Amino acid sequence: MDKDQxxxxxxAECVKQKHIQNLQQKQQRKNDQIPFEENNYTHNxxxxxERLLDRxxxxxxxxxxxxxxxxxxxxxxALAVKGLAGGGHQDDPxxxxxxxxxxxxxxxxxxxxxxKHDSALLIRLSENEYKAYQNACTHLKCPVFWxxxxxxxxxxxxHGAFDARTGKPTxxxxxxxxxxVLLRQEGGAVYATGVKHYET
Amino acid sequence: xxxxxxxxxxLCIVLFLNIICTQKAVNAYYFEHYRSVIMYALFNIxxxxxxxxxxxxxxxxx
Numbered sequence: 001m002d003k004d005q006x007x008x009x010x011x012a013e014c015v016k017q018k019h020i021q022n023l024q025q026k027q028q029r030k031n032d033q034i035p036f037e038e039n040n041y042t043h044n045x046x047x048x049x050e051r052l053l054d055r056x057x058x059x060x061x062x063x064x065x066x067x068x069x070x071x072x073x074x075x076x077x078a079l080a081v082k083g084l085a086g087g088g089h090q091d092d093p094x095x096x097x098x099x100x101x102x103x104x105x106x107x108x109x110x111x112x113x114x115x116k117h118d119s120a121l122l123i124r125l126s127e128n129e130y131k132a133y134q135n136a137c138t139h140l141k142c143p144v145f146w147x148x149x150x151x152x153x154x155x156x157x158x159h160g161a162f163d164a165r166t167g168k169p170t171x172x173x174x175x176x177x178x179x180x181v182l183l184r185q186e187g188g189a190v191y192a193t194g195v196k197h198y199e200t
Numbered sequence: 201x202x203x204x205x206x207x208x209x210x211l212c213i214v215l216f217l218n219i220i221c222t223q224k225a226v227n228a229y230y231f232e233h234y235r236s237v238i239m240y241a242l243f244n245i246x247x248x249x250x251x252x253x254x255x256x257x258x259x260x261x262x
Contacts (some may be wrong), residue, residue: 055203055205055207055208056259058208059207059208059211059254059255059258059259060255062208062211062212062214062215062251062255063211063248063251063252063255065215065218066211066214066215066218066247066248066250066251066252067248067251069215069218069219069221069222069244069247069248070218070244070245070247070248072222073221073222073225073240073241073244073245074241074245076225076226076229076237076241077225077237077238077241077242079229079237080228080229080234080235080237080238080241081234081238083229083232083234084234084235084238138230175227176227176230176231197232198230198231198232
């Protein structure tokens with residue numbers, strides 16, 4: 001009885017060992033397989049970089065960009081509130097730009113109005129026709145210059161162009177006209193008297 | 201692994217609206233339409249939590 005039991009135990013041991021051997025062999029074969037079996041479908045991604053901009057990272061970037069845009073409009077909102085609270089415009093004091101004799105037809109003179117950092121251009125279009133604009137491009141504030149050859153105001157940064165007679169953009173990225181400076185001729189000189197506000 | 205592009209498309213739309221609102225706000229400021237500026241700025245700010253909610257909903261989908 002005892003012998004039988006021993007044999008049975010030994011056999012059971014044999015079966016177990018055989019089973020383990022089988023399993024090991026199977027595992028060996030499985031590990032040797034190419035491609036290596038995985039269940040997350042990412043075994044074929046070899047470069048770390050490929051995972052940097054997956055779908056989720058892209059969505060995170062978009063949310064971040066939305067945040068940046070939200071913050072970037074805050075100063076404009078604050079300025080608008082200030083503008084609403086401030087009410088109407090205050091009149092700027094007149095400024096003598098240049099003598100008429102110093103400005104030949106087709107030439108331009110640079111000045112600053114109303115503040116000393118608000119650079120502007122006075123253009124003598126014909127004998128008695130003067131136009132002045134604040135010459136910060138309405139796209140990204142590059143200084144616009146007067147091109148006599150092209151007969152228009154040109155922004156060198158992104159090839160924007162403005163009509164010298166109306167200040168309206170004619171080419172390139174700018175969308176708004178240049179702010180026009182109001183002029184007055186008096187005693188052989190040209191004076192700036194104010195900045196014309198947009199009419200819409 | 202189920203893949204859904206809904207969130208990506210919605211976020212693209214949100215970002216597009218962001219760009220439009222920023223542009224409109226800046227232009228309205230120079231045209232001195234201050235009320236419009238405040239409206240666009242508020243809308244832009246509201247778009248941010250909207251974008252975050254869209255992201256959260258997509259992330260938590262199982």
